[in-house]
Amino acid sequence: MANKQVEPSLFIIFGGTGDLSRRKLLPAIGRLAASLSLSDNLHVLGIARDTRQDDASFRDLAMESMIASGLRADEIAGFCNRRFHYQTIGNGAPSDYTQLRARLELLEQQHGLPANRTFYLAIPTASLGDTLSGLASAGMNQSSGWVRIVIEKPFGYDRASAGELVGLIRKYFAEDQVYRIDHYLGKETVQNLLVFRFGNPIFESLWNRDHIDSVQISVSEELGVGTRAGYYDKAGALRDMVQNHLTQLLTLLAMEVPPVIGADSVRYEKIKVLRSMAPILPGDVTFGQYSKGAIRGQPVPGYLEEIGVGASSTTETFAALKVEIMNWRWQGVPFYLRTGKRMPRQLTRIGVQFRNAPVCMFDVDGVCAVKPNTLLLTLQPDEGFSLHIGVKKPGSPSDVKQIPLSFKYRDIFDDIPEAYQTLVLDVLKGDQTLFVHSDEVLEAWNLYDPLLRWKYKVYPYAAGTRGPAEADRLAISEKELFENF
């Protein structure tokens, strides 16, 4: 993996005063500045409609966001005061974009910057079209340096809308300018999947249908729909989690070895996985919706009682699917995708169950004592690995106990960067490896789009449980082992 350099640039945030900017983006920039002395390279320009904001108020807002995320004022005050600027985009009229361009050029001139520009579009999908065409009309889709745009999910609502969105972006920007953020890809453990697979030959040797029985990717959320009902009730778990995050994990787990670790190579291998997916069958999907129940002993309402959810909503808050990859490496190995809200605990985990021994050589009173080996990769909350192996129970000649060989990231490493910090740095370096290619978006929609039109049953499950019993068949067979560690 090439270690690209951070070049001097302007980082322009549309929606600069918005929620995402304050919660994630500004803190990420602050941490990068504190740890990497980005201040020599980077100026930040916040953009919003608000005409009353100015450089000073945006600097205050940036400082506030960074301090709220745990940074100390003295680490970032100088950086914010010298390098943060604000510009209104007004109502988005052509003149507003012309003024923006003038401001960019002025800043570049004042600070001796080349015309390297990142436009981070932290704005709703509905506003994307106007913003992209506004930028292009004012000639800001190109410059004498480089121009990159960063797009946040959702990448479409179905196959058709995703295709439109891809088309819209392509109209003004080339693929190598576009950075689609799926923040899951910025998590250390997700990136670590690449090292785990291609830096550990023993696992790569086992990583195929000859040795693997099944794979499970689970994203359990403890939270309910919260304040997002307006968005969520129209989306559901399939759009909100499966089509993007879980599918990204699936492709990283299943892809062939790329020739090098780089954006083109890695993303091409991920796309190949999606192109090899078998169509999903209705019998291999179970949807659920949480009813009232309890989380950690506290009663919580059902989905239909949540504020902003219609009383007859059939939106799924839980999805379990079996998918299959029809290629030489994976044919016949089920990949189980599971996600739900109001699960018993917050847990993102990948389970790889290896094939059991062909012959059982250890038993207790005729009952086989050997279980299949299992590898668990925990992405959150406590990042790490455990490999479950059988060891002899002391004192018994033939009883076997499954124990974990385990490792937790936090036991060894102090400073684990937050996903946005990693991804913003990659944008600044021009490394697209951890960003989603338009073909990935489209291929993923090709896979899931048919499901959006099914008349599916949505099974209720009590909040605080593991989802409807109907989904039990769509899980790794050694459930107990998988859940206990």
Added chain:
Amino acid sequence: MANKQVEPSLFIIFGGTGDLSRRKLLPAIGRLAASLSLSDNLHVLGIARDTRQDDASFRDLAMESMIASGLRADEIAGFCNRRFHYQTIGNGAPSDYTQLRARLELLEQQHGLPANRTFYLAIPTASLGDTLSGLASAGMNQSSGWVRIVIEKPFGYDRASAGELVGLIRKYFAEDQVYRIDHYLGKETVQNLLVFRFGNPIFESLWNRDHIDSVQISVSEELGVGTRAGYYDKAGALRDMVQNHLTQLLTLLAMEVPPVIGADSVRYEKIKVLRSMAPILPGDVTFGQYSKGAIRGQPVPGYLEEIGVGASSTTETFAALKVEIMNWRWQGVPFYLRTGKRMPRQLTRIGVQFRNAPVCMFDVDGVCAVKPNTLLLTLQPDEGFSLHIGVKKPGSPSDVKQIPLSFKYRDIFDDIPEAYQTLVLDVLKGDQTLFVHSDEVLEAWNLYDPLLRWKYKVYPYAAGTRGPAEADRLAISEKELFENF
């Protein structure tokens, strides 16, 4: 592995009042009685030359040994008082054996026992011949029940003497009556090798020349020759450790999968390994002898200064060998055997180094960051496993740190039986799996006997160091990793 039953029997200890009996054997019987209610099944008869001992004094001695090993008097007093007996063998005249036989029959009659008899020969090799022929002459090599004899090492001094000893035993006893103890085989971690290999298909899949680069078996002792110079100076490390313990570990590690875990199957596979060994070349052996130095900061004398060692002794206290198994599974994979006295620490460890990735996909400034995976199996002092895998260093896209996935037996299991406890129980059950077959003894000597006649150089090494530098080439290549964990 069949769970055989313990049948009622007489356990007859020749050398019943000797050092081995008091330190190991009687405590092992005590622990078995305390944990398994053996008292209904077992009577113990101590045998020695001493004509002044009697049942009462032997019971006292047995109680004392057991209490010294950590048992509580109340756990074993009843057992010792009712089930322990003593008989002198005098000068070993035919009449002494006739009297012994009468005593056995009397005890069996008194206690309603079938004629199931174990003769545990805790006596010097020099006395074996007389004892075996004495037993046979008085007709005690057979009975209406079963007769088993237990033999302690050494199993010969070279190929010729081992052949004589095997011939002597065969004259009176069938192979299935003979239990040769190598106490290493009774250690939980050694037994666990069988479960590790055949109860964990992922490792068995990797267990061959396609995936393994090299294997190292190391037995490091902190102690010097101590009070054993009389024996040791004539033996040396090759006879004392390599020919038996290390070679036993080698065969368990390298053997093919047996059809079942049972004495015949397992021992046949071990014998096959020995029959596939390539002859050892002089260039693949380094011997050493410790000179004065320091252990944990305390000065200790050199081997030649030890009491009972001749001033010009060339006995090796350290041996490092490379051996090779010429079969389909292992050809080309070096097995390094290493053992020494006065090493920096007490450590018995097996290291399996897997082949490195064929292509290095992660580097830091052009230097490959990927190391081969390594599996370490620690037998003592802290039994357990660690599998060393590469993980991404947080914050760096391409730096890899090798970390251990680890497990320690004592973290999970409370009560780990001592080797003699396991082996005595196996004798009582009639399970020969963990005992050494005569063909194993002879084949091992076939391998090492030529070395006994070489004019080898013995390199000095300071006590408290890792042996002579000349042996460095005969070790796994990732030495640092191997030693650090």
